[in-house]
Amino acid sequence: MRQAVDYLPRRAAELVLEALTDTRVVIINGARQTGKSTLAERCLVDRPDAVKRYLDDPRTRASATADPVAFLDAPGTMLIDEVQRVPELWLAIKHAVDRDPRPGRFLLTGSARLLGLSELPDALPGRSETVELFPLSxxxxxxxxxxxxxxxxxxxxxxxxxxxxxxxxxxxxxxxxxxxxxxxxxxxxxxxxxxxxxxxxxxxxxxxxxxxxxxxxxxxxxxxxxxxxxxxxxxxxxxxxxxxxxxxxxxxxxxxxxxxxxxxxxxxxxxxxxxxxxxxxxxxxxxxxxxxxxxxxxxxxxxxxxxxxxxxxxxxxxxxxxxxxxxxxxxxxxxxxxxxxxxxxxxxxxxxxxxxxxxxxxxxxxxxxxxxxxxxxxxxxxxxxxxxxxxxxxxxxxxxxxxxxxxxxxxxxxx
Known part of the structure; x- marks a missing residue:
């Protein structure tokens, strides 16, 4: 896990943890350098079966692009960091949570307003919740x-x-x-x-x-x-x-x-x-x-x-x-x-x-x-x-x- 130096607890953590208990896809969205990845990781500390994927890694990004369905196969919560880097994942996520509606399936982070990007398909009404993360208060x-x-x-x-x-x-x-x-x-x-x-x-x-x-x-x-x-x-x-x-x-x-x-x-x-x-x-x-x-x-x-x-x-x-x-x-x-x-x-x-x-x-x-x-x-x-x-x-x-x-x-x- 990536360790943050002098980590300051974020009030958004409570919102993310609450959403993971009843929502299939939880998105932490916000500006670059606000600590989205660190927050997401800390929210999964008590989930030992969590799987973490970082799309700033070229190999991980290539895998996600080549076979989105297989990439998403995981028994517990999957963290996908910088999900907007592989738009092909979006439809695969929608398909996955429709087949298996358990809450807390995916925790996504992104550095832009994901649902506003033209490359991404329709939103996930009733399936997702977005928590906005701003610079520290x-x-x-x-x-x-x-x-x-x-x-x-x-x-x-x-x-x-x-x-x-x-x-x-x-x-x-x-x-x-x-x-x-x-x-x-x-x-x-x-x-x-x-x-x-x-x-x-x-x-x-x-x-x-x-x-x-x-x-x-x-x-x-x-x-x-x-x-x-x-x-x-x-x-x-x-x-x-x-x-x-x-x-x-x-x-x-x-x-x-x-x-x-x-x-x-x-x-x-x-x-x-x-x-x-x-x-x-x-x-x-x-x-x-x-x-x-x-x-x-x-x-x-x-x-x-x-x-x-x-x-x-x-x-x-x-x-x-x-x-x-x-x-x-x-x-x-x-x-x-x-x-x-x-x-x-x-x-x-x-x-x-x-x-x-x-x-x-x-x-x-x-x-x-x-x-x-x-x-x-x-x-x-x-x-x-x-x-x-x-x-x-x-x-x-x-x-x-x-x-x-x-x-x-x-x-x-x-x-």
């Missing part, structure tokens, strides 16, 4: 609770957090470090920068190449740099196209590819009948704030810092949503009157927890302007509104509204 890194979303929906504005000793400079450092395990092991800034450079090279030469044939890689690299500069902002394809001199259709295709390989994430706009003036433009963020910071090296203006902190916060929320007991969806809100809310979390009951992010250590009443507007328009649906900022105190700002240190995201205990 702050709670996973620090051994903290990571319970903000569950607590916010359970307690609303009654939620209580401890004062924080983390300051603005510390948050910038945390955001710049990111959550890739290998980046965390590299303490020297120069060595971490080298990791991010190599990571982007791998994304271009391997992951994107698996998904599509990019004719002009220089255009894709320029697009990635441009997206980093506006991470946390609205995704305006026409403006990007004009600025880069790339056709709009190509720009859309390239952004979609970057989402497929988990480099960026599209956050949809939120609207309701009560907010008819909302605009439908989505927001784009990098899945890892450290990678975005690397691409912005040397850019130190307030806009870049604010975008980096927002990317960091939205990343933490995205990670928590994969394991929180509360089933909720992440959106953003902006309307034609200039009101905007960085994160709108809506649960299955239609309750809204709204969050604004501020890269400042102080808070003003005006920072709650958009939250108050949303509260007025939504009435009882508005469960709570928070401004997450770089200060140290939790303070009330009216009924259902308060400011919290950003560290509340990972220090709040799940309820």
């Amino acid at each position: 702050q709670g996973e890194i620090l051994g903290a609770s990571d319970g903000f979303i569950d607590a916010a929906f359970a307690e609303g504005s009654s939620l209580r957090v401890e004062p924080s000793d983390v300051r603005r400079k510390d948050y910038i450092d945390l955001a710049s470090r990111g959550g890739y395990p290998e980046a965390l092991r590299r303490h020297a800034p120069r060595r971490r920068a080298q990791f991010f450079k190599s990571y982007l090279d791998d994304i271009m030469s391997r992951d994107i190449h698996q998904v599509a044939d990019i004719q002009r890689r220089s255009d894709m690299r320029r697009l990635i740099a441009a997206l980093a500069a506006q991470s946390g902002g609205l995704l305006n394809y026409s403006r990007l196209s004009s600025d880069l001199g790339i056709p709009v259709t190509t720009t859309r295709e390239y952004v979609a590819l970057l989402e497929v390989v988990y480099l960026v994430r599209i956050i949809p706009a939120w609207s309701a009948n009560a907010t008819a003036r909302a605009i439908a433009t989505p927001k784009l963020v990098f899945n890892d704030s450290g990678l975005a910071a690397h691409l912005l090296a040397g850019v130190t203006n307030d806009a870049a810092t604010g975008g980096l902190i927002e990317t960091f916060v939205l990343g933490e929320l995205t990670r928590q949503l994969t394991w929180s007991q509360t089933i909720a969806r992440l959106h953003h809100y902006r309307d034609r009157d200039g009101y905007e809310v960085d994160a709108v979390l809506e649960d299955d009951a239609g309750r809204i927890v709204a969050i604004e992010v501020k890269a400042a250590e102080t808070i003003r009443t005006d920072d709650f302007r958009s939250l108050r507007m949303l509260q007025r328009r939504l009435g009882e649906r508005f469960h709570a509104g928070f401004v997450l900022y770089c200060g140290d105190q939790q303070l009330p700002f009216g009924d259902g509204l308060s400011c919290l240190p950003i560290s509340a995201l990972w220090t709040t205990i799940r309820t």
Whole structure:
């Protein structure tokens, strides 16, 4: 078994183990270098009959391609790492689990959104479950609770957090470090920068190449740099196209590819009948704030810092949503009157927890302007509104509204 150095337990492990008890095919899907293989191996420690196949080995890949049916023959759970490398396996897996519907037949890992790849046939409805693995959360890194979303929906504005000793400079450092395990092991800034450079090279030469044939890689690299500069902002394809001199259709295709390989994430706009003036433009963020910071090296203006902190916060929320007991969806809100809310979390009951992010250590009443507007328009649906900022105190700002240190995201205990 491949041994991980300084392994940090992943909250996704519980999700994988649970899925293996009642689902035939479990897929761990996510970006390169997030620890998918290590997580999969650790989830099979208590299964002595498990068989492990690694498709980055040319011999193993050749065997899978030559005879997919024989390759899949195993008495217990089979781990297939980097399964997207041999698309021929997909139909064979579907056939195998249809003949033998025992749960936990296959545990698959992949570095792209497998079911979105054009080479792969139909999905496995009712037969598979996908667990998304993102770069490490702050709670996973620090051994903290990571319970903000569950607590916010359970307690609303009654939620209580401890004062924080983390300051603005510390948050910038945390955001710049990111959550890739290998980046965390590299303490020297120069060595971490080298990791991010190599990571982007791998994304271009391997992951994107698996998904599509990019004719002009220089255009894709320029697009990635441009997206980093506006991470946390609205995704305006026409403006990007004009600025880069790339056709709009190509720009859309390239952004979609970057989402497929988990480099960026599209956050949809939120609207309701009560907010008819909302605009439908989505927001784009990098899945890892450290990678975005690397691409912005040397850019130190307030806009870049604010975008980096927002990317960091939205990343933490995205990670928590994969394991929180509360089933909720992440959106953003902006309307034609200039009101905007960085994160709108809506649960299955239609309750809204709204969050604004501020890269400042102080808070003003005006920072709650958009939250108050949303509260007025939504009435009882508005469960709570928070401004997450770089200060140290939790303070009330009216009924259902308060400011919290950003560290509340990972220090709040799940309820």
